[in-house]
Amino acid sequence: MKSPVSENVSVTRLGLRAAMGAMAMFLVGCTAEPLPEIEIGLRNPTVPLGGTSRFEAGRFAGDWQTVRCLGECERSVTYQVATDGVFLRRAGDTLTAYSVPAPGILREMGGDSTLVVMWVDEGFRTAAVGDADGRWAAVLGRSRKTAPDRVKAATEILDFNGWDIAKMQVVK
Known part of the structure; x- marks a missing residue:
């Protein structure tokens, strides 16, 4: 049993x-x-992205030349303080208004685009800027003859923020 x-x-x-x-x-x-x-694109979306605390709209305003580019970038861009809380970006024939809700964060007014200024040197001569959606990023300089050490620093910041810098192109 x-x-x-x-x-x-x-x-x-x-x-x-x-x-x-x-x-x-x-x-x-x-x-x-x-x-x-899964297509990562130009930026790994799992890497945190943040604006630089050094950002000051008045000092950032002015003409910039695109020195290095990921994606489709304009050869030159102009930023302008319009009124309190409104920052304008002219790229080619397109003028876009942005609010600045936090240092280095520019949100399109009436749209869904967000630009992030990830880094700017102390003299506001070189910057690393990109679209939060990962469509494009650029190293900007006040002139085409931007110092190599600042271009390198901006490129390293893009890499740190998840951008695929292997795809970066020199803009002439």
Whole structure:
């Protein structure tokens, strides 16, 4: 005569085997479909992105030349303080108004674009700027002949903020 304990063990083993078989079938079914491809683009969105605390709208205002670029960048851009809380960016024929809710963060007024000034040198001669959505980023200089050490520093900041600097192009 079997003891009740040995019957329970046999039932448990059968239940475990059935559960493992069902799990194996489930996993086979899951792997039959290819996983969707994830496109990182120009910036890894899992890396935190922040504006520089050094940002001052009045000092940042003026003409800038794009020295290095990721994505589609304008050759030159102009930033201008319009009124309290409104900052303008002219890129080509496009004039866009932004608010500045935090240092280095420019939010398009009436739109959904956000620009991030990630770094600017002490003299406001070189900057690392990018679109928060990861569509483009640029190293900007007050002239095309920006000092190599500042270009390198701005490039390193872009890299730190998740940009794929291997795709960076020199703008002439």
